[in-house]
Amino acid sequence: MNEFGRYVREKREQLLQSDKSFSLRQVAGRIGIEPTYLSKIERGGLAPPSEQVVLKLAHELGENPDILLAIGGKVSQELKEIILQRPELMADLLRQIKDMPEHAILRIVREVKDGDW
Amino acid sequence: MNEFGRYVREKREQLLQSDKSFSLRQVAGRIGIEPTYLSKIERGGLAPPSEQVVLKLAHELGENPDILLAIGGKVSQELKEIILQRPELMADLLRQIKDMPEHAILRIVREVKDGDW
DNA sequence: TTTAGTGTGTAGTAATTACTACACATGAAT
DNA sequence: ATTCATGTGTAGTAATTACTACACACTAAA
Structure with missing residues (x-):
């Protein structure tokens, strides 16, 4: 079930190998959330964060936002609005x-x- | 802003003219919510209800579910899942x-x- | 050997969502 | 004259979402 956390952790740790600034704490800092929170999310103890946070995370990790959102079970507000029109x-x-x-x-x-x- | 309530009330009152069973209370009863709740929604005092309730309402009023959901600012779980796949x-x-x-x-x-x- | 940085466990919370329950006043039907 | 059905105002709430704050233990560097 908690695909999202595993996926983020794996990707972050990959990046961490060639760049020390991808520690959990520093990434959390750059995207504006508490390290505790990111820790829980990566370990699957909490649900994926809000769309805003997922988007920052995708940007930070160089991931496709639509895909990362989908792994978190979300459809972006942008796409919803296209449908709503x-x-x-x-x-x-x-x-x-x-x-x-x-x-x-x-x-x-x-x-x-x-x-x- | 509260398109949804106005829309539902108008449609329900149309139906009421040819069928007394479309009173607020009876419709609320048939879709399984409290009359108070439907009243508030129709008058715009509350946000549109959950997807489940909107779908029952659409069925009850003979409205297109996708459109009624959209008026309520929602995209159905069904469509979300098509995207998520x-x-x-x-x-x-x-x-x-x-x-x-x-x-x-x-x-x-x-x-x-x-x-x- | 103290300092700095790392991840994590526990606890708590503010905001939002999606309603229910009670009480009341008005009008129509019997 | 009374019952019945109508819509609505006020108040409250259980569940979920999306987090924060504090404290701790471990490791590596200065």
């Missing part, structure tokens, strides 16, 4: 592509990107 | 189509629907 449309779209293979969705993303719409 | 892909897709006109997205939805993938 056109809920029916987005809901239909998401349900349509839900079971599509990755490559098919990627094709859509790319078509849309260089799209002629 | 492939966060990077879905985040990219949503950001791509965010500013596209409705008809272009609808085209994608349809293409995907009858798609050859």
Whole structure:
């Protein structure tokens, strides 16, 4: 269940090997939380922190924010707002592509990107 | 700000005109909440209720659940989970189509629907 | 050998979420 | 005239979220 803590600890310790400033205390300091709190989170004793903290953590550790949020079971407010602006449309779209293979969705993303719409 | 309450009250009162069983008390009873609570919500004195209650309300009032949730500022757990299963892909897709006109997205939805993938 | 930095255990808390319970006044039905 | 159903005001609360503060033990450096 506590994927998030394990993942953060592993990543932080990797970085720590080549840069002493990635101690738990210093990272906690830079992202503005108490070391105790980060310790608990990494050890799985507490739930993942707020979106704001996860985003700072992702930035600090060089991780993809969307992925780190997802590991913590969260969807960013940014994405929620995209859905909230056109809920029916987005809901239909998401349900349509839900079971599509990755490559098919990627094709859509790319078509849309260089799209002629 | 309190779109949700106004919307629900209006819809409920519409239904009430042709069906006496859409009184505040009876609707509250059927969806399993206290009349006081529904009253406050409709008058905008309280935040929209939980996803579960919004869904029951949508069903009761014959409203689109995704839309009613959105009016209440919520994205359903169902949609969140679709995103959480492939966060990077879905985040990219949503950001791509965010500013596209409705008809272009609808085209994608349809293409995907009858798609050859 | 004291100082500095490390991680962690225990305890507590402020804010928010999602409600319930009681009491009351008004209007319609019997 | 009384019962019934309506909506609503006030008050309170249990659960969850998102943390902080203090204290301690261990290790490495000066």
